[in-house]
Amino acid sequence: MNDHDLVAAVLKGNMKAFAILVEQHKRLVASIVSRLLDDDMEREEVCQDVFMRVYEKIHSFNFDSKLSTWIGTIAFRLAANRLKKLKGRKALSGDLEAVKEPGREDMQVEANDYSSFVRSVVDQMPAAYRSVLLLYYLDGYSYPEIVEITKWPEGTVKNYIYRAKAKLRELMEPYIGTEI
Known part of the structure; x- marks a missing residue:
């Protein structure tokens, strides 16, 4: 149907x-x-x-x-x-960094459980960054669709995705070259 x-x-x-x-x-x-x-x-x-x-x-x-x-x-x-x-308070439109930041001690990674590890890293990101990043990469929504879903300007969506990727790189940097 x-x-x-x-x-x-x-x-x-x-x-x-x-x-x-x-x-x-x-x-x-x-x-x-x-x-x-x-x-x-x-x-x-x-x-x-x-x-x-x-x-x-x-x-x-x-x-x-x-x-x-x-x-x-x-x-x-x-x-x-x-x-x-x-x-x-305004968690999404205000201080994005204050939304969610669990410590690295929460990242207990089992051997060969890469997807769980990546998810635990993504979960450390602020909610707004995490949301747009996953809407774009995991769910496959386009920028205009994310704009429609979030009601944020396209520039904000693009900025959040850019910042989310930078934050993901920053969070992953200590683990590059180590076995997961």
Whole structure:
């Protein structure tokens, strides 16, 4: 079932179609939300809120973008708002360096577990950098799609990706030439 048919069926009240929509997009939503929120209960609650919001607002979706981009935007905004609420300050638009910086002692790497190691390094990055970097490289979103999801100017998105790559190089530098 393509996105147009799926949205049309949901708009007609077909709950099976909505279940399909949730199934198709739950990994995307979980991925975006988990990049911003550390607490499992908060992540689960925000993921549920995302799909409730999708159901409530599906009538306003007009295919100006891909359905996944629209849902990703909702996920990002709800997770960012929850993070701001939890931090009690503007964690994403303010001091980016203060969002999350676990110490190197958290980086216990098992032999031959490179992907886990890379993830632990990426997790040390500020949430805004981590989010745009993963949206671009892991999820394959273009700059315009990331702009639509985050509602940040394209220059900001490009800057954050540039800074994220520089931060990743900085974090990886002590491990270059060592066996992982």
